[in-house]
Amino acid sequence: MKDVASAAGVALKTVSRVVNGEPGVHPATAERVREAIDRLGYSRNESARVLRAGRTSTVGLVIEDLADPFYSVLGRAVEDVVIGAGCLLLSASSSEDPARERELVRTFCARRVDGLIMVPAGHDHSYLRQELEAGTPAVFADRPPGPGLDVDTVLCDNAGGAVLVTRHLLAHGHRRIAFLGDDPSIFTAARRLHGYRSAMGHLYDERLVAMRTPTPGSVRADLERMLSLDRPPTALFTGNGRLTVTALRALEGRPLALAGFDDFELADLLTPGVTVVAQDPAGMGRIAAELLFRRLSGEDDPPRHVTLPVRLIPRGSGELPP
């Protein structure tokens, strides 16, 4: 900027005024400055601007895995809102590791992001309190913050969706309905199990439940175990998109009614089509980002808790008879 100023034969501040479109500059002077800017290929150094202004116009996004379709769609929705607000998005994957999550948040805060959007991996977010008090708002998406911390949160109706699926299978005559879920320490997994269990009522049988971090091997083993019971399940409820797909592979076409949490591409093209209860990851991302920007524009209401509805999409696999 100094160079531009001397090239145009004006003072530093005048260049700054032109760059920022401030009034009080003679059109001819402004033109001369712009010409010098073009000639020298000058572009404002945002770091310095940030240092002065105190705001970075940057939002940090911590998700579980950028490559997961659910989270990448969520991330894209966040990005659209963030870019629309004239900010940029720093994104990083926690890989479901609380330590990495914390480290990423620390890094983001050292960079003075204006706000954070998080899909938390851990259950202890007390380390965030300091940042929040320092004025960096955070919004949680998909999963709530750990105990003792209350901030804006966007969740889907996990329990309600699980009830919906379970009742749907019950309505089609199933009584032995297995549930395959993720590690119950994950909030969504626990809520979905809860919904399943309450909808099953006295039909609940813990031998038909498997909850752990899924791998192709573990899913296969769990299914084998259940299917070789005296009274094997006639239907299967899978607790998230990845599990549904893994289970489909493990079943290898064995006829078992199936319904899953989370929609996924091509669910409609399989035979039979896979019945799911669908979330709206894009909506979740968008709303989380909007909540964040509301805070950034000074809103000071108590934390909001948004629960997004889910939608049952029957496609055939969940309507198979027992």
Next chain:
Amino acid sequence: MKDVASAAGVALKTVSRVVNGEPGVHPATAERVREAIDRLGYSRNESARVLRAGRTSTVGLVIEDLADPFYSVLGRAVEDVVIGAGCLLLSASSSEDPARERELVRTFCARRVDGLIMVPAGHDHSYLRQELEAGTPAVFADRPPGPGLDVDTVLCDNAGGAVLVTRHLLAHGHRRIAFLGDDPSIFTAARRLHGYRSAMGHLYDERLVAMRTPTPGSVRADLERMLSLDRPPTALFTGNGRLTVTALRALEGRPLALAGFDDFELADLLTPGVTVVAQDPAGMGRIAAELLFRRLSGEDDPPRHVTLPVRLIPRGSGELPP
């Protein structure tokens, strides 16, 4: 930092030394400073550090769409390398819009990212020359830069993959093979068409080719037109993952041999399984990021051009007889 200094009763510079682990600070003093840091919850302001140092330890990623499985996997691989190098990743989607791409690059450069990784949307990247000369290296992935610009580039073997698919279909007895591709102004689409055409040789028939930005409607229309020809195609080659899926929906189970460019999740679970030629998006992202960091560590060789191999995965749909 000023507050920490006065709280610990030392000079600013001493705190800076402690924070940066520089030698020459008395252990007792350092301890006092660290105690003050913890007490005040201080964390270094990276913006100021950046302003001083000139490097932001930030990499900008411009891709077509963060929500697209291909690009989100690529993005995740980039992220892993970037984080591993102690940097952060700014990501943004161009939505296949050259103007937006340019604007994003401009914004990233104003923020003084250390380097750029791009999946370009446009064909004119002369605007990058200035940034390159200013010392911001760029690496292109999936598609090369426009004419007149030569930088590190990672592509897959588009033409070779298309030849592979076409020959595979020919080997299974097909002579009338249709090609459904994206807008030929997109590099990958053009290269794949080229591969298809050269493999078809004298069997090439332009009535069996449709190249345009795909929508469900356009794909349906193109297929209808081809299938109602006097001598309709007996096989279909779809030019990218999205097109393959769209075509599968449009075909609604009509028996037509099908093979596509790009692998996609569940391709193996459809009936029949979908034969594809698979790229390695994660490898592409990783290599692009590694090339970038090689530049950042001072390498000054001529631009490298990496072509990644592709792999044919027969799953059934491409082995159907005419």
Next chain:
DNA sequence: GGTGAGGCGGACAACGTTGTCACCCGGGTT
């Protein structure tokens, strides 16, 4: 011709950090 207003331009400080250099002080050497 003097005067006040307003348009325009510039000098300077400050944002928070780090590199440079100088200082202080105790202990060992000449």
Next chain:
DNA sequence: AACCCGGGTGACAACGTTGTCCGCCTCACC
């Protein structure tokens, strides 16, 4: 006693920008 040495510490400038404030010039009006 004069000197040097070096570990520990601090003052200061600089990075590039913008907010504040001041001053100049012009023009209209008395």
